[in-house]
Amino acid sequence: MARSGCFSRRLGVAVRELKGAWYGRHMAASERAIVDRLPIVDVVLEIRDARLSIVLRDKIRELKSGQDSYTATVMLVGIPNVGKSAIANSLHEIGRIHAEEKGRHRHAVVSTFPGETKDITAYKMQSHPSIYVLDTPGVLSPIVATDDYASKLALTGAIKDSTLQDGGLVEFFLFVLNFSGKYNSWEDSDDRAELVSQKKIRKHHSDHTNDVIVKDVRRTLAKIRHSFNGDLEKEDEHGKLIESQLVALQKPFGLHCGSVGDRNRAIASKLLDLYWTGRLGHYTLDTFSNDL
Ligand SMILES: Nc1nc2c(ncn2[C@@H]2O[C@H](COP(=O)(O)OP(=O)(O)OP(=O)(O)O)[C@@H](O)[C@H]2O)c(=O)[nH]1
Ligand SMILES: [Mg+2]
Structure with a gap:
């Protein structure tokens, strides 16, 4: 995403203007609590994304090879909203122990909002040997080095603040989307939806192809993108494309009343909600060098 240019800068500035406000007293206390627990923890797993699951499986296999009386503790750490609680729940769920042994805290709360x-909290996931998984509050340093990093953090949902909506958050999302190959995969999934409706293939639970609003939003965005004759690399031209996409979204979202400002805010919040709940697909914001 080397081309993020003005969209990333604008959002990065908005994040930096928060001056690390997300790192409040609560996050500082959580950070101290995590450090205090380190001596009793056997494995610390920093959760970044789904690819970590392979590392996780290997580590647990290592622990199992120890003595039966051994108690192992795995601590999940990471910035807010990366899925620590979701992973804690999955580990707790797949744990081979009786329901009554699973303890008082049955589930960690999973939410699209950071800081949930x-x-x-400890969740028992196995007996003989005992394995506990510790879910921890997300901690994000108050200092973000660059606008590029700040804007990506905001887009992942690690920082949520109402001022970021006016700070170019939705525009940065559309910028990322317009450069991605998602429109083609949406067309494929429309074809798939057709086959699903004809019952020629089974519906996959996560493809959202039967959600009418999601389909309309995808179609609207793709149509405007396909009719765009300008240059995506030119910031002013790309800005105009994004403006037209946002205006066109009034229809699928059914927003026809209220002031222009209110409507724009409602469109931004509905579109970001679709993105944060995975209904507009998954995006890798990092750039990887070929030697990785
Ligand atoms: N697409 C996708 N979304 C996920 C995954 N894991 C979690 N999520 C979503 O990410 C959001 C945050 O998940 P949480 O488990 O609450 O994140 P967390 O790291 O515990 O967040 P904090 O408690 O705020 O630090 C929720 O909306 C989840 O549904 C995943 O593997 N894939
Ligand atoms: Mg959590």
């Missing part, structure tokens, strides 16, 4: 987990 307030305290370190």
Whole structure:
């Protein structure tokens, strides 16, 4: 995403203007609590994305090879909203122990909002040897080095603040989307939806192809993108494309009343909600060098 240019800068500036406000007293206390627990923890797993699951499986296999009386503790750490609680729940769920042994805290709360987990909580996932998984509150340093990093953090949902909506968050999302190959995969999934409706293939639970609003939003965005004759690399031309996409979204979202400002805010929040709940696909914001 080397071309992020003005969209990333604008959002990065908006994030930096928050001056690390997300790192409040609560996050500082959580950070201290995590450090205090380190001596009793056997494995610390930093959660970044789904690819970590392979590392996780290997580590747990290593622990299992120890003595039966051994108690192992795995601590999940990471910035807010990366899925620590979701992983804690999955590990707890797949744990081979009786329901009554699973303890008082059955499930960690999973939410699209960062900062949902307030305290370190232990979930038992196995007996003989005992394995506990510790879910921790997300901690994000108050200092973000560059606008590029700040804007990507905001787009992942690690920082959520109402001022970011006016700071170019939705525009940065559309910028990323317009450069991605998602429109083609949406067309494929429309074809798939047709086959699903004809019952020629089974519907996959996560493809959202039967969600009418999602389909309309995807179609609207793709149509405007396909009719765009300008140059995506030119910031002013790309800005105009994004403006037209946002205006066109009034229809699928059914927003016809209220002031222009209110409508724009509602469109931005509905579109970002679709993105954050995975209904507009998954995006890798990092750039990888070929030697990785
Ligand atoms: N697409 C996708 N979304 C996920 C995955 N895991 C979690 N999520 C979503 O990411 C959001 C955050 O998940 P949480 O598990 O609450 O994140 P967290 O790291 O515990 O967040 P904090 O408690 O705020 O630090 C939720 O909307 C989840 O549904 C995943 O593997 N894939
Ligand atoms: Mg959590």
